[in-house]
Amino acid sequence: MMMQRQFGEAMLEVKNISLSFGGVKALTDISFDILEGEIRAIIGPNGAGKSSVLNVISGFYHPQEGEVWFRGKKRMGLKPHEVAKQGIARTFQNIALFKGMSTLDNLMTGRITHMKTNLFWQMLWKGPAEREEIEHREKVERIIDFLEIQSIRKTPVGRLPYGLQKRVELGRALAADSKLLLLDEPMAGMNLEEKEDMSRFILDVNDEFGTTIALIEHDMGVVMDLSDRVVVLDYGRKLADGTPDAVRSDQSVIDAYLGVSHD
Amino acid sequence: MFYRESGDFKTSYAADQQTFPIRFDRWAIGLVCAFAFLVMPFLINDYWEKSVLLPFLVWAMAALGLNILTGYCGQVSLGTGGFMAVGAYASYKLTTSFPELNLFIVILLSGGVTATVGILFGLPSLRIKGFYLAVATLAAQFFLVWLFNKVPWFYNYSASGMITAPERTMLGIAISGPNSPPWATYLFCLVIVVFFAVIAKNLTRGRIGRSWMAIRDMDIAAEIIGVAPLKAKLSAFAISSFYIGVSGAMFFMVYLGAAEPTEAFGIDKSFLVLFMIIIGGLGSIFGSFVGAAFMTLMPVLFKNIMVGGLGWPTDLVSHIIFMLIGGLIMFFLIVEPHGLAQLWRVTKEKLRLWPFPH
Ligand SMILES: Nc1ncnc2c1ncn2[C@@H]1O[C@H](COP(=O)(O)OP(=O)(O)OP(=O)(O)O)[C@@H](O)[C@H]1O
Numbered sequence: 001m002m003m004q005r006q007f008g009e010a011m012l013e014v015k016n017i018s019l020s021f022g023g024v025k026a027l028t029d030i031s032f033d034i035l036e037g038e039i040r041a042i043i044g045p046n047g048a049g050k051s052s053v054l055n056v057i058s059g060f061y062h063p064q065e066g067e068v069w070f071r072g073k074k075r076m077g078l079k080p081h082e083v084a085k086q087g088i089a090r091t092f093q094n095i096a097l098f099k100g101m102s103t104l105d106n107l108m109t110g111r112i113t114h115m116k117t118n119l120f121w122q123m124l125w126k127g128p129a130e131r132e133e134i135e136h137r138e139k140v141e142r143i144i145d146f147l148e149i150q151s152i153r154k155t156p157v158g159r160l161p162y163g164l165q166k167r168v169e170l171g172r173a174l175a176a177d178s179k180l181l182l183l184d185e186p187m188a189g190m191n192l193e194e195k196e197d198m199s200r201f202i203l204d205v206n207d208e209f210g211t212t213i214a215l216i217e218h219d220m221g222v223v224m225d226l227s228d229r230v231v232v233l234d235y236g237r238k239l240a241d242g243t244p245d246a247v248r249s250d251q252s253v254i255d256a257y258l259g260v261s262h263d
Numbered sequence: 264m265f266y267r268e269s270g271d272f273k274t275s276y277a278a279d280q281q282t283f284p285i286r287f288d289r290w291a292i293g294l295v296c297a298f299a300f301l302v303m304p305f306l307i308n309d310y311w312e313k314s315v316l317l318p319f320l321v322w323a324m325a326a327l328g329l330n331i332l333t334g335y336c337g338q339v340s341l342g343t344g345g346f347m348a349v350g351a352y353a354s355y356k357l358t359t360s361f362p363e364l365n366l367f368i369v370i371l372l373s374g375g376v377t378a379t380v381g382i383l384f385g386l387p388s389l390r391i392k393g394f395y396l397a398v399a400t401l402a403a404q405f406f407l408v409w410l411f412n413k414v415p416w417f418y419n420y421s422a423s424g425m426i427t428a429p430e431r432t433m434l435g436i437a438i439s440g441p442n443s444p445p446w447a448t449y450l451f452c453l454v455i456v457v458f459f460a461v462i463a464k465n466l467t468r469g470r471i472g473r474s475w476m477a478i479r480d481m482d483i484a485a486e487i488i489g490v491a492p493l494k495a496k497l498s499a500f501a502i503s504s505f506y507i508g509v510s511g512a513m514f515f516m517v518y519l520g521a522a523e524p525t526e527a528f529g530i531d532k533s534f535l536v537l538f539m540i541i542i543g544g545l546g547s548i549f550g551s552f553v554g555a556a557f558m559t560l561m562p563v564l565f566k567n568i569m570v571g572g573l574g575w576p577t578d579l580v581s582h583i584i585f586m587l588i589g590g591l592i593m594f595f596l597i598v599e600p601h602g603l604a605q606l607w608r609v610t611k612e613k614l615r616l617w618p619f620p621h
């Protein structure tokens with residue numbers, strides 16, 4: 001970023017998180033915050049614990065120690081679907097689309113926390129259920145236009161090529177209209193052109209919808225271009241935290257990426 | 264060219280998401296319904312009622328139910344026979360305890376009772392999946408049949424251990440019992456099945472249906488997008504069991520008239536319905552009907568042709584039917600998990616754009 005952007009308060013704070021699986025320590029005393037409106041990158045070598053951090057935030061893992069604060073409130077052991085209701089959406093490192101459903105239905109499912117009509121009206125369809133469906137369809141169509149996936153609207157997503165699947169998965173997360181968007185390696189396995197498209201979408205989402213974004217990415221070029229601040233993990237510990245420039249010139253980060261041994 | 268979608272453009276989302284988006288389909292389904300409601304009651308006789316139409320309707324209802332659970336929500340169940348028994352015994356207890364109760368109400372309440380039992384047996388699905396869940400539902404199947412054999416209260420302490428449907432009338436016409444005319448039993452079941460098929464279609468195309476399919480396709484992603492697995496799975500179990508209970512109640516009250524649990528609601532029934540939805544199409548309302556039609560009509564047709572027409576021995580023919588079904592199941596599981604409904608859809612897609620494939 002050329003210009004220093006201004007951000008609001010901390011939207012999400014992770015405080016002294018430690019997480020282990022049996023004997024394996026995945027995270028040790030991790031603390032960082034995500035400010036309202038920023039793009040926050042989480043980087044680190046393979047197995048550093050990046051995905052584990054997202055899994056803690058989205059409620060899949062419950063850390064043995066530490067706290068997660070969202071919009072000024074401490075969160076107590078929420079389940080993933082409750083986290084979704086609070087306004088946090090995400091994508092997965094390995095695509096996790098609903099393979100048997102069309103692009104449209106995948107995105108419509110993204111709006112599920114906003115859909116309210118009860119069982120009775122759903123059975124009847126005519127009336128509130130149909131009206132709600134149309135109202136949400138309009139929102140979803142806007143995302144379809146935004147992501148330029150009009151032509152695959154009715155295609156079962158299982159048939160789509162990898163790059164498009166990644167895009168549909170982003171679309172499903174966007175459809176949730178969340179405050180905070182967590183992206184786990186949104187560009188992994190993409191070619192240069194697809195990466196550029198995806199980068200543009202991420203910037204536009206942040207810019208136009210004002211969505212706060214936390215993303216994991218291995219491509220340093222992308223990270224430097226997109227993110228406002230970067231947190232670096234290695235072996236489950238936080239190595240560095242700051243602007244891309246500061247992080248890039250941090251000696252411990254350079255060592256970690258060059259594979260210099262610890263201690 | 265009569266069958267086409269090109270030139271049939273949708274100008275609103277409402278038009279785009281209607282039940283039968285293609286005009287030809289709407290006409291076809293309208294004609295079939297008109298025939299079923301207005302013409303068939305005048306043509307029906309005892310043979311058609313007992314060998315073709317009632318079994319078709321009863322099994323279509325059960326297939327709709329299992330398809331909601333297995334086809335839409337991805338939870339495999341081998342307890343269909345047991346749940347049908349719950350519906351049957353509930354209808355028996357209700358009609359004998361409350362002789363004045365309208366038969367429609369009896370059938371609906373029986374569905375409600377089965378839904379409750381279904382939720383109970385659906386609880387393990389919150390912890391276990393796939394093969395292990397199938398085994399748990401198998402346990403439900405055997406437990407329920409055992410229960411209805413074992414506890415005399417369920418069969419009103421009758422000496423034979425059987426249950427017999429008493430005669431019940433609607434508008435003065437017998438619907439259950441030996442004196443019920445074929446057209447009346449047929450219409451009674453037809454109304455129920457068509458009504459609940461429409462409801463199933465509505466449920467599966469909106470929010471609730473998507474929450475089921477999301478759980479089926481990728482449960483962690485479903486959770487992260489806001490689907491509560493508990494609600495989605497248990498609602499699928501409840502609604503599916505409701506349908507299967509209604510089917511069991513119709514099976515016993517209207518079709519069989521008398522039943523003994525091991526015979527009428529055994530594990531073979533669980534497999535029969537499972538085969539129907541596999542052959543007809545998992546996750547398809549239309550497929551439930553196709554599967555039920557196929558599995559009830561095909562044996563009748565083969566018997567008529569091979570035994571009646573060609574004079575082959577009956578047991579040979581039933582072996583042939585058995586092998587044919589086995590082969591078809593394997594074919595569909597391997598080649599086309601969406602069943603006959605999908606083959607039909609693909610054919611339609613080809614037809615629709617014919618003669619220009621692009
Ligand atoms: N469910 C789990 N059970 C056991 N160990 C786990 C589990 N999830 C993560 N781990 C362990 O925690 C550590 C961190 O894993 P994590 O997936 O968070 O790494 P990552 O930084 O996302 O790596 P990558 O770049 O390869 O995606 C690894 O050692 C991993 O084996």
Ligand SMILES: [Mg+2]
Binds near residue numbers: 093
């Ligand atoms: Mg990872």
